[in-house]
Structure formats: C-alpha cells, structure tokens
Amino acid sequence: MTVDKLDPDLLEGAAAAAEPAHESDSLDAENTLKPEFVRRVRDGLEAGENDAVYGLVEGLHPADIADLFELLDSDERPALAIAISDLMGSEVYAELNDYVREDIVEQLPAETVADIAEQLDTDDAVAMLEDLDEEDQQAVLAEMEPEDRAAIETALSYPEESAGRLMSRDFVAVPEHMTVGDLIDFLRDGRDLANEFWEVFIVDARFHPVGTCALSWILRTPRSIALTDVMQRDQTLIPVTMDQEEVALRFQKYALISAAVVDADGRLVGQITVDDVVHIIQEEAGEDVLLLSGAGEGDINEPIRDSYVARVRWLIANLATALLGATIISSFGGAIEKLVALAALSPMVASIGGNAGTQTMAVAVRALATNQLTRTNTTRILLREFRVAVLNGVTVATLIGVATALVFSNPLLGVVIGTAVVVNIITAGLAGVVVPVTLDRLGQDPAVASSVFVTMITDSMGFFAFLGLAVASGLVG
Amino acid sequence: MTVDKLDPDLLEGAAAAAEPAHESDSLDAENTLKPEFVRRVRDGLEAGENDAVYGLVEGLHPADIADLFELLDSDERPALAIAISDLMGSEVYAELNDYVREDIVEQLPAETVADIAEQLDTDDAVAMLEDLDEEDQQAVLAEMEPEDRAAIETALSYPEESAGRLMSRDFVAVPEHMTVGDLIDFLRDGRDLANEFWEVFIVDARFHPVGTCALSWILRTPRSIALTDVMQRDQTLIPVTMDQEEVALRFQKYALISAAVVDADGRLVGQITVDDVVHIIQEEAGEDVLLLSGAGEGDINEPIRDSYVARVRWLIANLATALLGATIISSFGGAIEKLVALAALSPMVASIGGNAGTQTMAVAVRALATNQLTRTNTTRILLREFRVAVLNGVTVATLIGVATALVFSNPLLGVVIGTAVVVNIITAGLAGVVVPVTLDRLGQDPAVASSVFVTMITDSMGFFAFLGLAVASGLVG
Numbered sequence: 001m002t003v004d005k006l007d008p009d010l011l012e013g014a015a016a017a018a019e020p021a022h023e024s025d026s027l028d029a030e031n032t033l034k035p036e037f038v039r040r041v042r043d044g045l046e047a048g049e050n051d052a053v054y055g056l057v058e059g060l061h062p063a064d065i066a067d068l069f070e071l072l073d074s075d076e077r078p079a080l081a082i083a084i085s086d087l088m089g090s091e092v093y094a095e096l097n098d099y100v101r102e103d104i105v106e107q108l109p110a111e112t113v114a115d116i117a118e119q120l121d122t123d124d125a126v127a128m129l130e131d132l133d134e135e136d137q138q139a140v141l142a143e144m145e146p147e148d149r150a151a152i153e154t155a156l157s158y159p160e161e162s163a164g165r166l167m168s169r170d171f172v173a174v175p176e177h178m179t180v181g182d183l184i185d186f187l188r189d190g191r192d193l194a195n196e197f198w199e200v201f202i203v204d205a206r207f208h209p210v211g212t213c214a215l216s217w218i219l220r221t222p223r224s225i226a227l228t229d230v231m232q233r234d235q236t237l238i239p240v241t242m243d244q245e246e247v248a249l250r251f252q253k254y255a256l257i258s259a260a261v262v263d264a265d266g267r268l269v270g271q272i273t274v275d276d277v278v279h280i281i282q283e284e285a286g287e288d289v290l291l292l293s294g295a296g297e298g299d300i301n302e303p304i305r306d307s308y309v310a311r312v313r314w315l316i317a318n319l320a321t322a323l324l325g326a327t328i329i330s331s332f333g334g335a336i337e338k339l340v341a342l343a344a345l346s347p348m349v350a351s352i353g354g355n356a357g358t359q360t361m362a363v364a365v366r367a368l369a370t371n372q373l374t375r376t377n378t379t380r381i382l383l384r385e386f387r388v389a390v391l392n393g394v395t396v397a398t399l400i401g402v403a404t405a406l407v408f409s410n411p412l413l414g415v416v417i418g419t420a421v422v423v424n425i426i427t428a429g430l431a432g433v434v435v436p437v438t439l440d441r442l443g444q445d446p447a448v449a450s451s452v453f454v455t456m457i458t459d460s461m462g463f464f465a466f467l468g469l470a471v472a473s474g475l476v477g
Numbered sequence: 478m479t480v481d482k483l484d485p486d487l488l489e490g491a492a493a494a495a496e497p498a499h500e501s502d503s504l505d506a507e508n509t510l511k512p513e514f515v516r517r518v519r520d521g522l523e524a525g526e527n528d529a530v531y532g533l534v535e536g537l538h539p540a541d542i543a544d545l546f547e548l549l550d551s552d553e554r555p556a557l558a559i560a561i562s563d564l565m566g567s568e569v570y571a572e573l574n575d576y577v578r579e580d581i582v583e584q585l586p587a588e589t590v591a592d593i594a595e596q597l598d599t600d601d602a603v604a605m606l607e608d609l610d611e612e613d614q615q616a617v618l619a620e621m622e623p624e625d626r627a628a629i630e631t632a633l634s635y636p637e638e639s640a641g642r643l644m645s646r647d648f649v650a651v652p653e654h655m656t657v658g659d660l661i662d663f664l665r666d667g668r669d670l671a672n673e674f675w676e677v678f679i680v681d682a683r684f685h686p687v688g689t690c691a692l693s694w695i696l697r698t699p700r701s702i703a704l705t706d707v708m709q710r711d712q713t714l715i716p717v718t719m720d721q722e723e724v725a726l727r728f729q730k731y732a733l734i735s736a737a738v739v740d741a742d743g744r745l746v747g748q749i750t751v752d753d754v755v756h757i758i759q760e761e762a763g764e765d766v767l768l769l770s771g772a773g774e775g776d777i778n779e780p781i782r783d784s785y786v787a788r789v790r791w792l793i794a795n796l797a798t799a800l801l802g803a804t805i806i807s808s809f810g811g812a813i814e815k816l817v818a819l820a821a822l823s824p825m826v827a828s829i830g831g832n833a834g835t836q837t838m839a840v841a842v843r844a845l846a847t848n849q850l851t852r853t854n855t856t857r858i859l860l861r862e863f864r865v866a867v868l869n870g871v872t873v874a875t876l877i878g879v880a881t882a883l884v885f886s887n888p889l890l891g892v893v894i895g896t897a898v899v900v901n902i903i904t905a906g907l908a909g910v911v912v913p914v915t916l917d918r919l920g921q922d923p924a925v926a927s928s929v930f931v932t933m934i935t936d937s938m939g940f941f942a943f944l945g946l947a948v949a950s951g952l953v954g
Contacts, residue, residue, distance in 0.1 A: 215692035285762035293839035343820035362770035
C-alpha cells in the first residue's frame with residue numbers, strides 16, 4: 001500500500017484548471033435526467049423547434065442521450081432522432097436499450113444503419129443488427145464495406161449470447177520474440193490499431209496466445225527486456241462458444257480487465273474487455289428476480305404484447321398449481337362445513353410455507369448462479385437450510401398456535417395449526433433447495449421454473465397438513 | 478472495425494509455446510472445483526497429510542483456493558489454512574467470501590493478520606478488517622506500519638459501502654505541465670508506483686484532477702506532445718462519500734475502467750478500478766431477489782443464527798398480512814357455510830393476484846435499481862402496467878370463470894370469480910408499481926419492503942372482491 005503522489009515541487013507552475021464536466025443542469029443528484037429538462041425537450045419537439053432541442057441536448061454525454069430516448073414516449077423518439085441527427089453518433093446507439101434501439105433503427109434507411117454499424121466496434125454492431133428481421137439485416141449488410149460485413153457475419157455465425165458475439169476483433173497481438181522496445185515502436189508506428197486497449201496479447205507462430213502484458217508493465221520496463229520476461233503466462237482463455245454468463249463469471253472470479261478469445265484450434269480470434277462484461281453481469285444477476293417472479297425479460301421498454309405473453313403463461317401455470325390447492329380444500333368440504341374457521345386459517349398455513357420456500361429458493365438460485373452451490377456442498381447447504389427451517393418453523397408455529405388457541409378458545413385448533421406450520425416450513429426449506437438444484441442438474445435454468453414447483457409443494461402441503469391434521473386429531477368429527 | 482493483427486513475417490522465428498494454464502484436473506467444465514478433488518483434499522486433511530494437501534492445492538489460482546475454503550465445512554478450514562500456509566497470500570484473502578474470511582481471520586494472531594493486511598491494497602485490507610470486532614481491529618492496526626495504518630484508518634472513517642472504503646490509494650497522478658516523454662520517464666524511474674494501473678490522472682497545483690489519460694494513448698503518442706493535448710478532460714469524478722451502488726451505476730453507464738475519487742474540496746484522494754466494481758454490480762443486482770423474498774443477505778456462508786433472525790422477521794411480518802386475509806374470510810363465515818366452494822376458490826383468487834403483483838413489482842424494482850424508472854416516466858410505466866394487467870386479467874378470468882361455471886354447474890359463480898380475478902389482477906398491476914415507487918420516493922429501498930405491502934393488498938383484495946361479490950350478487954343468500 002503505497003501512495004504514488006508526486007513530489008510537491010513537480011507541481012510548480014501548474015495552472016488552476018476548469019472544473020471537470022458531467023455535472024449539468026440536466027442531471028439530478030442520482031445522475032438521471034431531470035423531469036424539467038425532459039419536459040423542455042418534449043415541448044421543443046412538439047413545437048417543432050429543432051434548433052432549441054439541439055441546443056438542449058448538445059452538452060449531454062452519449063449515455064445520457066440514450067437515456068433521454070428511453071424516457072420519451074415511443075412516438076416522440078423519431079422526432080428527437082431527426083432534431084439531433086448530428087449528435088446521433090455510434091456511441092449513442094451502443095448505449096441504447098435493445099428495444100428502443102430496434103424501435104429507432106427500424107425506421108432508418110438501411111444505408112444509414114450501415115454507416116452507423118461501420119463506426120461501431122464489432123460487438124456493438126452485432127448487438128444492433130442481431131435483433132433485426134432477416135430481411136432488414138441482409139439489406140443493411142449489403143450496404144456495408146466487405147471487411148466490416150465479413151466481421152459481422154462471422155460474429156453472427158456464433159450462438160446468441162456467446163463469447164463470439166461479445167468479443168471485439170480490435171485487439172493488439174504481437175509475436176513472442178519481441179522486446180519491450182520493439183513493442184513500443186510497433187505501437188507508435190501509426191498503424192490502424194484499436195482505439196483503446198489495456199493489455200497486449202503475445203502469440204506464437206500458430207497465433208496461439210502464450211501470455212498477456214498489461215500496458216503499465218510495458219511502460220515501466222526498460223526497452224531491452226524481452227516481452228516473454230515481462231508477460232504473464234498464466235491467463236484465462238475464453239473459448240469462442242462459451243456462454244456470456246460463464247464469461248462474466250470468469251471476469252469476476254479472476255478480476256480480469258480483458259481476456260483473449262480463442263477458436264476451437266486455440267487460435268486468438270478476439271478479445272473481450274471488462275466494460276462489455278459489466279452490463280452482462282448486471283443483467284444476469286438482475287434477471288433472477290424477474291425470472292423467479294415470472295416477469296420474463298421484465299424490461300420496461302419491452303412491447304406490451306411481449307410482456308403480456310411472457311407473464312400470462314406464468315399466471316396460467318400458477319393457476320394449475322392453485323387448482324391443486326383448491327381440490328385439496330374441496331376434499332375437506334365436510335370438515336369446513338363443521339368448522340368454518342378452517343377456511344379462514346388454511347390460506348395462512350399455505351402462505352407462510354410459500355414465503356419460507358421463496359426465501360430458501362432465492363438463496364439457492366443465487367448461489368447456483370454464482371457457482372457457490374456445487375455438487376461438493378449440496379448436502380451441507382441442504383442441512384443448513386433444514387436447520388434454519390426448523391428454527392423458523394418452531395418460532396412462527398408457536399406464535400400462530402398460541403394466537404389461534406386464544407382467539408378461537410380452542411387449544412386443539414392451536415396445536416393443529418402450529419404443527420401444520422412447522423411441517424410446511426420444513427417442507428418449504430427442503431423444497432427451496434431440492435427443486436432449483438434438481439432443475440440445475442437437469443440442465444434447466446433454476447430461476448425459470450423453480451417458483452411454480454416450490455409454490456405447488458408449499459400450497460398443497462399447507463392445505464393438506466392443516467386440514468388433514470384437523471380431521472385426524474378429531475378436531476372435527 | 479479493424480483487425481490489428483501482425484504482418485505474418487513478424488511471426489517468423491516464433492517458437493511453439495506451451496499450452497496456457499487455468500485448466501487442470503481440479504476444475505470441471507463450469508470452472509468450479511470438482512467434487513473428487515475436494516474429497517481428496519478433505520481426506521488428506523483428515524489423515525493429517527499436510528504435504529499431500531499442499532501438493533494438491535499448489536497449482537490452483539488464488540481465486541480457486543478461496544473457493545476451496547468456501548466449499549469445506551467451517552471446522553475443516555483452519556486445518557487447510559495451516560497445511561497451505563505458504564500459499565495463503567494476500568490474493569487468497571482478497572477473494573474469500575466475507576463470512577469465510579472472518580471465520581479464518583478470527584483464529585489468526587493479530588500480528589499475522591497485520592502482515593497480510595500490509596500486503597493487500599487498501600480497499601482489500603479494509604474489507605478484511607471492517608467486519609472485525611472493535612477490539613480485534615485495534616489489535617491488528619497496532620501491529621501495522623504507521624503509514625499503512627493511517628491509510629486504513631482514513632478509509633474506515635468513511636461510511637460503510639461508500640467510495641472511500643472502496644477506493645485504492647495506489648494511483649498515478651502527474652502535473653499538467655508534463656509531456657508524454659516526461660510521463661514515461663517518470664514511470665520508468667523505478668519509483669514505488671502502483672503495481673497495475675490503467676489510466677494516469679493529470680492534476681493541477683491544488684491536486685484537483687483535470688483530465689485522464691489511458692495508457693494506450695500514451696504508448697501511441699510521440700514523446701514531445703503535451704499531456705494536456707492527449708488527455709480526456711471530460712471525466713467522471715466520484716465523490717468520496719458516494720454510495721457504492723451509485724459508483725457501480727456510473728461505471729456501467731459510462732463504461733469506465735477506472736475513475737478518480739475526490740474529497741469535498743475536489744482534491745484527488747484515490748481511484749476506483751472496474752475490477753473492484755464488478756463484484757458490487759453483481760451483488761447489488763443479485764440482492765434484489767434476496768431482499769424481495771425476505772432472505773436478507775442470503776449468503777450461504779452466513780451463520781445460521783443471522784439467517785434465522787433475518788428470515789423469521791420477514792415471516793412474522795407476512796403472518797400479519799395473512800391475518801388480515803383470515804379476518805376477511807372469517808367475516809364472510811356465513812356465506813362459506815352456505816356454499817363451501819367459496820372456501821376452496823378464494824385462495825385461488827388471492828394467489829393469482831399475488832403472482833401478478835410479484836411480476837410487476839419485480840419489473841419496477843429492477844427498473845428503479847438501474848435508474849430506468851424515474852420521476853419522468855412513472856406515469857407512462859404505470860399506464861403500461863395497467864394495460865398488461867387488463868390483458869392478463871381478462872385472459873385468466875375467462876379461463877377460471879368458464880372452468881368454475883362448468884365444474885360447479887353454476888354460471889353465476891363463474892361470473893363472480895372471473896370478475897374478482899380481473900379486479901385483483903388490475904389492483905396487483907397498479908400496486909406493483911405504486912408501492913415500490915412510493916417507497917423509493919420516501920428514501921427506502923423498494924426491494925426490502927415492497928413484497929409485504931403488495932401481498933397484503935392482493936390477498937385482501939382477492940378475498941374481499943370474491944366473497945363480497947358472492948354476497949352482493951345474491952349467489953349466497
């Protein structure tokens with residue numbers, strides 16, 4: 001832990017500088033666009049005052065311009081795109097939400113889309129084109145320079161959400177016989193190199209990566225030293241077909257800034273940099289809550305029709321599980337007629353089990369997604385969740401049992417509901433681990449279907465244990 | 478989009494190199510430790526064969542050694558730490574799960590902890606020490622070099638989860654009058670600089686950052702050019718008190734690799750690099766599912782007692798909402814006695830509303846967390862969710878209404894349940910947006926409490942609408 005500050009005398013003569021940017025009257029404390037600002041843009045668009053709109057938007061960072069598009073209504077977006085066409089650089093398109101970008105791109109001529117795509121890094125261009133209709137995609141590709149078109153077509157040939165789609169073909173690779181000085185001369189040579197890069201890959205004659213070298217090491221090493229003496233040999237290679245979620249986990253685990261992507265023969269074909277991985281980490285970690293709740297992609301920019309289809313399927317699946325619960329209650333109709341309190345209390349038993357199951361399931365799904373829950377520790381985690389469930393079950397059952405016994409002046413009813421709650425919470429704890437782990441072993445995404453099964457188990461067990469115990473205990477004749 | 482490959486002739490004479498590392502018989506396809514491997518380590522520890530254990534673990538990456546600790550049972554971890562003490566470098570500690578690290582660190586003498594902390598970057602050292610008891614913390618700090626101790630004490634003076642805790646004091650800052658050549662000489666000078674850095678900060682005489690310079694630009698620019706002509710003036714400055722979630726959002730939005738941290742006077746005090754932000758993005762995005770489900774931190778390494786306390790509170794809160802539902806059902810006891818089918822069907826109406834509410838709530842919570850849902854577009858999103866809810870409500874109500882009418886040969890019962898389902902799904906859609914947005918405006922984390930309120934609303938509305946309509950429609954006398 002050292003502080004690399006300067007000697008104070010090095011600072012002599014340094015002039016006072018202007019305050020740095022990014023703060024403006026368009027952004028609030030949370031770095032989102034202010035409602036007043038968006039209203040002024042909206043009013044300007046409505047009044048057709050394109051110059052005024054341009055003046056407002058001109059100072060924004062491309063990422064904030066992208067946010068502005070997302071905040072406007074769908075029918076206002078084309079007018080904004082026209083008003084600020086000079087500012088619609090490739091960076092804005094790269095930052096746009098997929099749905100919003102598709103919305104705008106579909107309204108542009110193929111030639112304009114091709115111009116934008118050519119300015120983008122391959123990975124951003126692929127993101128822009130991959131969601132277009134086959135026909136529109138072909139029209140855009142036909143307008144592109146052969147070299148760029150070939151790069152995009154190659155990328156599109158890899159599976160969706162794979163490293164091949166995510167990687168950039170802009171990287172710096174040099175042969176292993178170079179010295180640090182050779183490398184610096186090569187970089188200074190004014191070649192058409194990548195715009196920004198953080199590591200240099202060292203390759204052998206077969207173009208297999210043999211090491212990487214952070215730029216800071218190069219800057220700090222004398223020119224005469226061989227690259228093979230500076231480079232790090234132990235590197236994380238990403239197969240071109242690897243799923244983006246796996247890629248994100250590697251970046252996170254090994255704290256990578258960039259990584260070499262290799263084809264099936266081990267040849268270097270691209271690089272992935274951490275800034276492209278950051279939003280994947282965010283999406284993949286955030287999608288569990290959306291998937292578990294059955295909200296599909298859960299993007300607020302998704303067309304209503306898509307949201308409807310994704311969610312209604314889930315509601316219907318849950319309907320089926322609720323039907324099972326209703327059937328169990330129906331079969332105890334006689335008992336309920338005799339003691340109507342059973343009707344009021346049985347949903348509580350089911351609901352508490354559901355809550356406990358959801359807790360355990362959320363923990364298990366996250367642990368599976370982050371590779372913390374593996375074959376090695378499944379038994380330990382199951383035991384752990386069993387213990388937590390016993391503690392929770394006894395606590396909640398005591399509360400609900402005593403309360404019920406007092407309210408209904410019926411101690412046996414209290415014992416019955418308490419016992420049912422313990423049974424259901426323990427069932428929930430076990431199901432909350434076993435269901436997602438089983439789905440994972442079967443190669444399914446545990447976040448997608450766990451919830452239906454766990455709810456089905458806790459609902460059924462709740463109704464069955466409570467009503468069954470009520471009958472078995474002689475509470476109702 | 479250009480490919481920066483080499484001329485093939487540059488590759489002449491390059492020798493075939495060894496295959497790169499990270500693949501071993503200890504890791505499976507998903508890059509997690511194989512159960513057989515962990516079993517061999519476990520057996521070795523049990524038999525006291527420390528040399529054999531050392532041999533097994535020796536080839537692992539520090540991040541994998543950290544994983545190994547997490548996979549072992551709590552009582553096996555000290556034995557492993559002893560067996561491989563030579564391999565327990567600072568990198569292993571930096572990668573360990575917080576709970577597991579605390580577990581191990583608490584068993585080490587203060588002097589050893591101080592030695593490890595001195596090797597770590599400030600941010601990692603802080604992460605290691607911040608969870609210790611005040612007394613243990615002081616004991617460790619007392620053993621440290623004054624300079625390192627001062628750095629950690631300063632960091633600990635910032636709020637938890639703030640930029641000040643997260644930042645590293647190892648950064649490179651140079652005055653604005655330097656040229657590219659001056660900078661390279663300064664870096665080559667063999668000073669005690671940061672080990673790895675990706676950008677150089679340019680500061681004025683008051684130590685205020687005026688620009689940043691990626692190392693790739695420096696390497697590609699002639700020595701005589703002034704740094705102020707190469708640097709990027711427009712930079713994202715992170716205030717030292719900023720919450721880590723905000724920091725993560727900035728990194729993501731502006732695709733940053735590193736950023737300058739400034740104090741209240743605008744002076745450069747540290748830097749945050751993207752590799753430290755990546756796991757925050759993952760945690761913050763992943764914690765929504767855990768918080769919404771009421772699982773607290775939801776870490777499988779958390780002590781059982783902590784998990785119990787976090788979860789039981791939530792179950793008791795939900796008990797209260799379930800009680801409200803039970804009270805509503807009870808108040809319709811007369812109707813249920815006359816038509817016991819009401820008891821079987823009312824949980825379905827409540828449960829479907831709960832599912833629909835959870836979907837919308839998950840979408841709203843994610844959109845709030847990623848700054849996509851702001852004051853500017855709340856009305857539009859509410860309207861959007863209303864539309865989706867109407868579509869879902871009509872679809873599900875038709876299914877359940879027709880099925881009920883047929884099964885019970887009672888068309889009026891079908892109409893009643895269908896109407897109640899439409900009402901409840903629309904209520905759920907609105908509550909799913911209004912509840913989290915209101916909590917957010919009140920400065921609360923919408924992921925923490927939304928679920929209790931939304932469930933309470935959909936449960937109550939489900940029972941009340943269904944049983945109320947049954948009575949009002951004259952279905953039951």
